[in-house]
Amino acid sequence: MATITINSNANGDQDSVIVPLLSVQRTTPNSTSQVAIVGSKVCPIESLDYEYGMAFFVFATSNFVLTLFAAIITAFISPAAAGSGIPEVKAYLNGVDAPGILSLRTLVVKVENL
Numbered sequence: 001m002a003t004i005t006i007n008s009n010a011n012g013d014q015d016s017v018i019v020p021l022l023s024v025q026r027t028t029p030n031s032t033s034q035v036a037i038v039g040s041k042v043c044p045i046e047s048l049d050y051e052y053g054m055a056f057f058v059f060a061t062s063n064f065v066l067t068l069f070a071a072i073i074t075a076f077i078s079p080a081a082a083g084s085g086i087p088e089v090k091a092y093l094n095g096v097d098a099p100g101i102l103s104l105r106t107l108v109v110k111v112e113n114l
Contacts, residue, residue, distance in 0.1 A: 070113040081109035 080100040
């Protein structure tokens with residue numbers, strides 16, 4: 001156990017106080033069931049114990065489906081909508097003719113993928 005020594009006298013006496021850095025008395029973790037107080041009734045919160053896996057599954061699945069939808073409409077409807085579009089617009093402003101970068105289909109796909 002690490003300690004800190006504090007000298008109490010300015011004249012050099014060795015009266016010192018030893019203070020532990022970590023307290024020996026540690027609190028025990030709460031092992032009781034979680035409880036919510038709703039109005040005047042006490043209701044156990046059962047969802048904290050077992051629904052994390054299902055919530056993660058729903059979250060991951062919904063993100064996968066939305067990403068898959070965005071990738072499919074980008075690949076099949078307007079491939080020019082892939083990326084940020086800044087290099088294509090810079091090229092267009094410099095006189096390079098890039099077909100489809102400013103079309104209505106590209107705009108619709110980009111807005112839908114937001």
